[in-house]
Amino acid sequence: MNEVFLAGCGLACALGKDIPSALRMLQAGGVAPQSLSVGPALAWPYFAIPDPQPDWYARARHLCQQVVMESSANNRNIPLFIASCSLNIGAFEDGTAPEEDCLQFSEMLTEWLAWQGPVYWISTACTSSSNAILAALSCLRNGHAQEALVLGVELINRYTCAGFGAMQLLDTRRPRPLAADRAGLVLGEAVAALRLSCETSPWRICGGANVVDGCDPAGARAEAVSQMCQRALADGGANADDIDLIKLQAAGSPGNDPIELEGLREIFPQLPSLISFKAEIGHTLGASGAAELALLTACIDQRIWPAARYATDPAFNAGFAPRLPAVRYLMSNILGFGGGHATVILEHRS
C-alpha cells in the first residue's frame, strides 16, 4: 500500500481569497459574518468569500481556477474528486434558468480547469469533501494513481441558507461553538483544493473513516462518532494516545456539539487539544472537510493560531487550545446531514 501525502492546498473562504490572505485575516482577529437575505424580511448571518463579482458563474470559475492553481495541481490528467452539495443553485437565483441536467455544473468545472483525467462528483452533504479525501486516499494507496485532486465547492445561495433556517438550525449571531449560549450554525462559502500525492511531503494522510448512521437523518450520534474514531485509528495505524489535536466539527449546534464531545470521550478519555474553525469561516457544508483541513495545516505550518473569543461551556470541561500545540498526529472531523460522520488523520513529519 502506498503512502499518501497532502502535497498542496488552495483555499478561498470568508477569511480571504487565498491561504496567505486567510492567515493574515485570522491573525488580525478574523471577520464577522455578513447578512444574507433569503426572503422578504428574512436574513441570516453568512460568511461570504470577499470576492464581489456579480456574475455567479464568472465568480465560481475564477475561484475554482485560483484555488486549483494555489494547490499547484499542474497535472490535469490525474483523478479529480469534486465535492459539493449545493451545486450551482446560486446561479439560478440570479435569474439564470434552472438546468434540468444537474451534472452540467461539474462538467463546467471540468471545462474551466481543462481537466483531462477522470472526474468523480461526491455529494454526501456536509461530509462531501471528507468523503472525497477518503476516496482519493484509497485510489492512491491502492496504486490506481500517483496524484489526485480534491476540490470542495460550496458557493453562496439563498436556498441552502433558507433550508437550514427552516430547520431551525441557524444562529442569528456569530456562531459560538462549544459556548454555553451557542444557538446554532452560521453557514459560509468556500472553495478548497487539496492535492494528494504519493510523493513525500511533510503532511502524511494516515487514514480515515466515514460512518453513516440512519437513526437521526439530520444530526450526529455519539456512538457513531466513537465508531468513526475507532475505524479511522485502525485505518491509519494510530492509537488514540497518538492524536495531539482534534479539529472538531463543532459548529455551534446546541445538540450536536455535546454529542461530538461525548462520542470523542469514549475513545479519548483525556481529550487532546481541540480547535474549531466554524466561528472563523462558518459551516461551509460540502466544502468544509477540505477547507478546514487546508486552513488547519496552513495554521500549523505558519504557526498562526486563532485567538479564543469567548469562554466555552464549563459543563463540557473542554476548551479550545489557546495556542498552537505541538502536533504530530491530528484528526479532522466533519459530521453532517444524512447521518454522516467522517474524519481523516494526518501525521506531520518534520
Add this chain to the structure above:
Amino acid sequence: MNGWQIIGRSALNPPPDNWRQALAIRLGHKPRRIGTWAELVLYGALCCLENAGEFTSSASTLPANALISLASPRGPMQALCDSLVEAQDGQPLPLGFLQGQANQALAHLCKALNWQGDARYLTTRHPLDALRLACQSRPKGGVLLGWVSEDEPASSQWLRLVPATAQRFAPLPATLAELMDTSLNSFTLEG
C-alpha cells in the same frame, strides 16, 4: 488480482407496478416522509440484499465493513426542484429541503438495514465509474452498489459484490446491462 464475485442483483428497470407495496412489506411498514427517489433506493437495495441472502424480514447481515455506493445521474432532482419552488417565497418546507438531499437516502437505507458503516453517493452519467471507484477502495466486506433514477421509466439497479480470489475472472463488461446479466458471476477491474 482485483476480482469480484457478484452474489446478488436486483435489476428493477423498471420496477414492478406494485413496488411500493412490496417495499412496505419488506420494511414492515409504509415508508413515510421520504421522496420517490429515496423509496426507489430502498426498494432496489433491499431486493438485491434479499437476492444475496443478506436481508430477510427487516434483518440484514450486510457486513459492517462493506461499502454502500449509491450513484445516479440526477438524484432526487424532482424533490429538489419542488423545494426550490417552495423557497421562492422565502423558506422551503423542512421536509422538502431534506428530500432534495441525495444522501438522505443513505440514512434511510442504513436505518432500514439497522446498519452503520461507510456509504457514499456519487452523481454521474456512468454507473461503471461508481463501480470502479468503489471496488478500487477494496472494502473487505464488499460493495453494495446502486444505480437509481426516478426519470420515467424509473429504475433501481443494484449489485452485491464481494472480493474474490479465484483464478480467472472475466474482464469488467462495458455496460451495467451486461453486469446485470445473471450469466456473469464475477469480473476483474484489471486487464
